[in-house]
Amino acid sequence: MNEMEDRWLSITEICKYLGVSNDTVYKWIDKHGMPAHRMGRLWKFKKDEVDEWVKAGGAAESSDAGKSRNL
Template sequence: MEDRWLSIKEICKHLGVSSDTVYKWIDKFGMPAHRMGRLWKFNKKEVDDWVKAGGATYENTVS
Protein backbone atom coordinates (compact mmCIF):
# COMPACT_ATOMS: atom_id res chain seq x y z
CA MET A 1 0.00 0.00 0.00
CA GLU A 2 1.33 3.40 -0.96
CA ASP A 3 1.60 5.73 2.01
CA ARG A 4 3.01 9.05 0.84
CA TRP A 5 2.12 12.69 1.32
CA LEU A 6 -0.06 14.23 -1.38
CA SER A 7 0.39 17.75 -2.76
CA ILE A 8 -2.39 20.33 -2.98
CA LYS A 9 -2.80 19.50 -6.69
CA GLU A 10 -3.09 15.77 -5.96
CA ILE A 11 -5.61 16.18 -3.12
CA CYS A 12 -7.71 18.52 -5.27
CA LYS A 13 -7.78 15.93 -8.04
CA HIS A 14 -8.60 13.16 -5.54
CA LEU A 15 -11.53 15.13 -4.08
CA GLY A 16 -12.65 16.78 -7.32
CA VAL A 17 -12.51 20.32 -5.90
CA SER A 18 -10.49 23.48 -6.49
CA SER A 19 -7.48 24.55 -4.49
CA ASP A 20 -9.50 27.52 -3.18
CA THR A 21 -11.99 25.05 -1.69
CA VAL A 22 -9.24 23.01 -0.05
CA TYR A 23 -7.64 26.12 1.48
CA LYS A 24 -11.07 27.19 2.79
CA TRP A 25 -11.65 23.73 4.30
CA ILE A 26 -8.25 23.85 6.00
CA ASP A 27 -8.88 27.31 7.44
CA LYS A 28 -12.55 27.08 8.40
CA PHE A 29 -13.43 23.42 8.77
CA GLY A 30 -10.31 21.73 10.13
CA MET A 31 -9.41 19.66 7.10
CA PRO A 32 -6.35 17.59 8.08
CA ALA A 33 -3.32 19.14 6.41
CA HIS A 34 0.31 19.53 7.36
CA ARG A 35 2.47 22.53 6.57
CA MET A 36 5.97 21.66 5.39
CA GLY A 37 7.75 24.93 4.85
CA ARG A 38 5.67 26.85 2.32
CA LEU A 39 3.88 23.72 1.09
CA TRP A 40 0.74 21.98 2.33
CA LYS A 41 0.84 18.18 2.35
CA PHE A 42 -2.01 15.74 2.90
CA ASN A 43 -2.34 12.18 4.13
CA LYS A 44 -4.99 10.59 1.91
CA LYS A 45 -6.38 8.37 4.69
CA GLU A 46 -6.72 11.30 7.11
CA VAL A 47 -8.52 13.37 4.47
CA ASP A 48 -10.80 10.47 3.48
CA ASP A 49 -11.66 9.86 7.15
CA TRP A 50 -12.42 13.59 7.59
CA VAL A 51 -14.73 13.55 4.57
CA LYS A 52 -16.50 10.38 5.79
CA ALA A 53 -16.99 11.99 9.23
CA GLY A 54 -18.84 14.88 7.61
CA GLY A 55 -16.06 17.45 7.44
CA ALA A 56 -16.92 18.39 3.88
CA THR A 57 -20.71 18.23 4.13
CA TYR A 58 -22.73 20.83 2.27
CA GLU A 59 -23.98 22.37 5.51
CA ASN A 60 -20.41 22.87 6.75
CA THR A 61 -19.14 24.43 3.55
CA VAL A 62 -21.86 26.91 2.60
CA SER A 63 -20.76 30.46 3.36
Protein backbone atom coordinates (compact mmCIF):
# COMPACT_ATOMS: atom_id res chain seq x y z
CA MET A 1 0.00 0.00 0.00
CA ASN A 2 2.91 2.36 0.63
CA GLU A 3 3.89 2.02 -3.04
CA MET A 4 0.47 3.38 -4.02
CA GLU A 5 1.00 6.44 -1.84
CA ASP A 6 4.35 7.34 -3.43
CA ARG A 7 3.72 6.69 -7.11
CA TRP A 8 2.44 9.15 -9.69
CA LEU A 9 -1.27 8.81 -10.47
CA SER A 10 -2.78 9.26 -13.94
CA ILE A 11 -5.75 11.48 -14.75
CA THR A 12 -8.00 8.40 -14.76
CA GLU A 13 -6.75 7.27 -11.37
CA ILE A 14 -7.08 10.69 -9.72
CA CYS A 15 -10.60 11.08 -11.15
CA LYS A 16 -11.61 7.71 -9.74
CA TYR A 17 -9.97 8.52 -6.38
CA LEU A 18 -11.81 11.86 -6.11
CA GLY A 19 -15.04 10.65 -7.72
CA VAL A 20 -15.15 13.37 -10.37
CA SER A 21 -14.92 13.59 -14.16
CA ASN A 22 -11.87 14.35 -16.31
CA ASP A 23 -13.39 17.71 -17.21
CA THR A 24 -13.67 18.64 -13.54
CA VAL A 25 -10.01 17.80 -12.87
CA TYR A 26 -8.85 19.75 -15.93
CA LYS A 27 -10.92 22.74 -14.75
CA TRP A 28 -9.44 22.48 -11.25
CA ILE A 29 -5.92 22.43 -12.71
CA ASP A 30 -6.60 25.44 -14.93
CA LYS A 31 -8.73 27.62 -12.67
CA HIS A 32 -8.12 26.51 -9.08
CA GLY A 33 -4.47 25.57 -8.83
CA MET A 34 -4.90 21.84 -8.35
CA PRO A 35 -1.41 20.37 -7.89
CA ALA A 36 -0.59 18.55 -11.12
CA HIS A 37 2.60 17.91 -13.03
CA ARG A 38 2.82 17.80 -16.80
CA MET A 39 4.96 14.98 -18.18
CA GLY A 40 4.96 15.37 -21.92
CA ARG A 41 1.32 15.30 -22.98
CA LEU A 42 0.17 13.63 -19.75
CA TRP A 43 -0.85 15.05 -16.40
CA LYS A 44 0.39 13.21 -13.31
CA PHE A 45 -0.59 13.65 -9.68
CA LYS A 46 0.82 12.90 -6.24
CA LYS A 47 -1.97 11.67 -3.99
CA ASP A 48 -0.61 13.45 -0.90
CA GLU A 49 -0.41 16.80 -2.74
CA VAL A 50 -3.98 16.46 -3.99
CA ASP A 51 -5.20 15.45 -0.52
CA GLU A 52 -3.62 18.58 1.00
CA TRP A 53 -5.13 20.77 -1.73
CA VAL A 54 -8.59 19.32 -1.09
CA LYS A 55 -8.22 19.73 2.69
CA ALA A 56 -7.22 23.38 2.17
CA GLY A 57 -10.49 23.97 0.29
CA GLY A 58 -9.12 24.06 -3.25
CA ALA A 59 -11.86 21.88 -4.69
CA ALA A 60 -14.64 23.71 -2.83
CA GLU A 61 -13.97 26.96 -4.70
CA SER A 62 -15.12 25.52 -8.03
CA SER A 63 -18.78 25.02 -7.09
CA ASP A 64 -19.51 28.74 -6.61
CA ALA A 65 -17.20 30.18 -9.26
CA GLY A 66 -19.19 29.05 -12.27
CA LYS A 67 -22.52 30.25 -10.87
CA SER A 68 -21.46 33.88 -10.39
CA ARG A 69 -19.94 34.14 -13.89
CA ASN A 70 -23.18 33.10 -15.59
CA LEU A 71 -25.10 36.21 -14.55
